[in-house]
Amino acid sequence: xxxxxxxxxxxxxxxxxxxxxxxxxxxxxxxxxxxxxxxxxxxxxxxxxxxxxxxxxxxxxxxxxxxxxxxxxxxxxxxxxxxxxxxxxxxxxxxxxxxxxxxxxxxxxxxxxxxxxxxxxxxxxxxxxxxxxxxxxxxxxxxxxxxxxxxxxxxxxxxxxxxxxxxxxxxxxxxxxxxxxxxxxxxxxxxxxxxxxxxxxxxxxxxxxxxxxxxxxxxxxxxxxxxxxxxxxxxxxxxxxxxxxxxxxxxxxxxxxxxxxxxxxxxxxxxxxxxxxxxxxxxxxxxxxxxxx
Amino acid sequence: xxxxxxxxxxxxxxxxxxxxxxxxxxxxxxxxxxxxxxxxxxxxxxxxxxxxxxxxxxxxxxxxxxxxxxxxxxxxxxxxxxxxxxxxxxxxxxxxxxxxxxxxxxxxxxxxxxxxxxxxxxxxxxxxxxxxxxxxxxxxxxxxxxxxxxxxxxxxxx
Numbered sequence: 001x002x003x004x005x006x007x008x009x010x011x012x013x014x015x016x017x018x019x020x021x022x023x024x025x026x027x028x029x030x031x032x033x034x035x036x037x038x039x040x041x042x043x044x045x046x047x048x049x050x051x052x053x054x055x056x057x058x059x060x061x062x063x064x065x066x067x068x069x070x071x072x073x074x075x076x077x078x079x080x081x082x083x084x085x086x087x088x089x090x091x092x093x094x095x096x097x098x099x100x101x102x103x104x105x106x107x108x109x110x111x112x113x114x115x116x117x118x119x120x121x122x123x124x125x126x127x128x129x130x131x132x133x134x135x136x137x138x139x140x141x142x143x144x145x146x147x148x149x150x151x152x153x154x155x156x157x158x159x160x161x162x163x164x165x166x167x168x169x170x171x172x173x174x175x176x177x178x179x180x181x182x183x184x185x186x187x188x189x190x191x192x193x194x195x196x197x198x199x200x201x202x203x204x205x206x207x208x209x210x211x212x213x214x215x216x217x218x219x220x221x222x223x224x225x226x227x228x229x230x231x232x233x234x235x236x237x238x239x240x241x242x243x244x245x246x247x248x249x250x251x252x253x254x255x256x257x258x259x260x261x262x263x264x265x266x267x268x269x270x271x272x273x274x275x276x277x278x279x280x281x282x283x284x285x286x287x288x289x290x291x292x293x
Numbered sequence: 294x295x296x297x298x299x300x301x302x303x304x305x306x307x308x309x310x311x312x313x314x315x316x317x318x319x320x321x322x323x324x325x326x327x328x329x330x331x332x333x334x335x336x337x338x339x340x341x342x343x344x345x346x347x348x349x350x351x352x353x354x355x356x357x358x359x360x361x362x363x364x365x366x367x368x369x370x371x372x373x374x375x376x377x378x379x380x381x382x383x384x385x386x387x388x389x390x391x392x393x394x395x396x397x398x399x400x401x402x403x404x405x406x407x408x409x410x411x412x413x414x415x416x417x418x419x420x421x422x423x424x425x426x427x428x429x430x431x432x433x434x435x436x437x438x439x440x441x442x443x444x445x446x447x448x449x450x451x
Contacts, residue, residue, distance in 0.1 A: 005297045006316035006362045028360070035358045036339045038317070051316065053363050079352070103428020104406065106340055108352040109359070 002038055002045070008053040012139070012168060015054050019164045020141040024049040027166070029075055031055070032102065032110040033118045044157060060113070060168065063087065072170040074113020078102070081112060081125075090174060093128045093181035093200060100124055100185050100198075113167050116149065119224060121156045126225040127200035127217040128183055129172070137169035138162070146171070156223045178204045179213075180287055182280040186272060197221055197272050201280040205288045209240040216252065221273055222259045230255045231277070240285045248281065249274030299362040305330070306374030314361040321345045321356040324371060332372035332401045336430075343429030346402035347371050353409035355428075372401035375408065383446045384408060391442035395433035403429050407443045415450040422447070 004026070009015040019025055026048035028034055037045045054060065060075040063084050070090055081087050081098035088095045101107055101115075101124050115125040116136065126149070134149040138161060149170075152160050161167065175181075185198040199221075203214040214235040216228040231252045235243070253270040260266070302311040305328060312327055324330040324347070333356060336344030340355040347356045348370040375382040384407050387393070394400050403426065410417055410425035417425065422443050431439065 002317075004316055006299055006360070008299075008362060008365075028363070031358050031360070031363070032340055032355075035319070035360070039338055039357070051360075053360070055363050056365075102340070103343065104409075104425055105343060105346055105353050105355045105428045106358075108354050 002041055004049055004051045006051050006053065008056065010056050010058075012057060012059050012166070015052060015057065015166055016139065016141045016164075018050070018052050019166060022050050023163065025052050025163070026050070027117070028053045029055055029114045030077065030109040030111040032106050033114060033120070054166070068174050069171045070174065072112055072172070074111060074116070074167045074170065076112050078107035078110050078112070078115075078125075079104075082107070091128070091132060091172060091181070093132070093183045093202065094125065094172075096183045097124045097128045097185075097198075097200070100183075100187070112170060116152075116170070117159060117161060117167055119153055119155075119157050119159050121222070121224050122198075122220040123225070124185065124198060124219065126153070127198055127219040128181070128202075129170070130225055130227060131181070131200040131202040131215040131217045132172050132175070133215075135171045136167055137171065138165040139168040140164040140166070144168075150227060153224050153226075158224075175202070176204070178206060180205060180284040182283050184276040184280050186276065197269060197276060199273065199276040199280060201277065201284065203235065203284065205240060205284075209288065209292070211235050211238050211240070211243070216277065218252070218256065218273055218276070221256050221269060226259075228252060228255045230258075235281070240288050243281065243285070245278045245281055249278050252277045301361055301365045303364050303366060304368040306369070306371060312361070316360075316362065318361050319357055320347070320349075320359040320361050320364060320369070323361040324356060324369075330371050330373050334398055334401055336398070336402075341428075341430070342399075343402040343406060343426075344399055346405040346429065348405055348409050348412075351409070351412060353406045353425075353428075370405070370408070372404055375404065382408070383449070384411070384443065387442040387446045388439070391438050391445065393435060393438040393442040395431075395435045399429060399431045399433075403431065403439055407439075407446075410443070411447065411450065416447055417443075419444065 060073040062073040064071050078098040078101045082095050115123050130150050135146050136152050181202045186196045198219040200217045204212040214232045216231045219225045234251045253274050298313045324333050334344040336342035338357050340358045345356040
């Protein structure tokens, strides 16, 4: 049976003190993953002696524009990502992805920081955040470090977060002019579904209609979300007027299999991931052509 | 075994309560077992069915995925708090009028999700009503009547 001592904190400093002083501490934020695992006594949960509730720390609930970055506190809920003008205006891909998570009740509780630190292969915010080149700020009592989100993730449900560290900020660089983004998801049903497959696409289209700086990050396709550099390069340099979407679909399928090998789900995921990238590109191309006129 | 009792003060249906709760005690457990507010139902216990939905600080939340230790200073509204001075909430009356209740197990959760919607958006579209209920399952599949009941209240809202 899982048992633990409950600790709660209303200040970052106090939380960091707890993390410094105690060992085997599990952090609780929105609880939409953790409390399910505790209830089910999931074997995925590492043993812990203390549960540190950080959900009432006001300092971790901000969304601000600082120079060329949007900075987001880890306790920002999925609901706020959908509603907040700074997010909707600058990173609509993040609002769209947040909208596909769980249900109203889950979106009111679940947090962006929890989605990152839980590091589920099917996490809906990770592909868009990686495609947006998000960085995470990890703070301990003694130090602070910044890592790119892509480097922070090390495996399914695994990250580089140290036992005494707290995720205190997510930084996303603003996209310049000419950038387009899209998020696609396949789930078993619309509401409450865990992604069977999702895909984030960020790309820049110049005035001649040529793709640059393309970022392709599928979710649930690989053990943990990561960029697909081969696919990205195959899109870069192509034109919105003659890009061969079938070819890009084949390339993304091949790149997925090159990472995962042939698995039981591969016959399903190969055509599905090809369809997702085609849908995302079609949508962006249509948008770019409309803007041109 | 490390189990500590936590003292928490919060407001339930307009009344302040101070309780000692266990470190694993969920808001759902506190409502049903300590406060005898058994209108809130336990369904799946993992945040998927919506039967345990309550309104916490104005928002619909799954009370099975919140530890009571987390909610000090907050305000909780449960199904028991909808009725005021012996008068049903318009949503409750509409559920009766539109036959939006079959077995009734999902009804408290449905009503709380609907209430949270109308607090923020008194005139929702049909699509917005459907989205507000996407986290509430009705195994009798009486969704149509439920949506119609909510729509009727939204229409009559001043």
